[in-house]
Amino acid sequence: MRKKIMAAAAVAAVGISAYLGFGQKAEPTLTELQLANAEALTDIELDPVEVFCNTGGHGRCWKLILLIEEPPAVFRECDFSGSQMDFC
Numbered sequence: 001m002r003k004k005i006m007a008a009a010a011v012a013a014v015g016i017s018a019y020l021g022f023g024q025k026a027e028p029t030l031t032e033l034q035l036a037n038a039e040a041l042t043d044i045e046l047d048p049v050e051v052f053c054n055t056g057g058h059g060r061c062w063k064l065i066l067l068i069e070e071p072p073a074v075f076r077e078c079d080f081s082g083s084q085m086d087f088c
Contacts, residue, residue, distance in 0.1 A: 053080075057078055059088065060084055060086070061086055062081065062086060062087065063078065063080075063088060064078060064087075065077045065078065076088075
């Protein structure tokens with residue numbers, strides 16, 4: 001009877017150690033080829049953006065400058081900034 005208990009305990013110990021040892025998931029590793037593919041996918045070449053600015057001293061890409069010399073006189077001038085966010 002004692003041999004059966006010892007054998008059952010040994011089988012249980014082997015089963016538990018096998019479950020704990022093989023049941024854990026290994027950390028995923030990437031190969032050099034996979035890393036190169038991921039890098040190539042993130043390196044997207046975009047077409048150059050063409051900026052359209054108005055010409056002639058006013059419009060898009062021109063910054064408004066206020067010149068106040070006397071209290072009733074306000075002179076408006078525009079200065080080219082090159083930024084499409086500016087408008088004069």
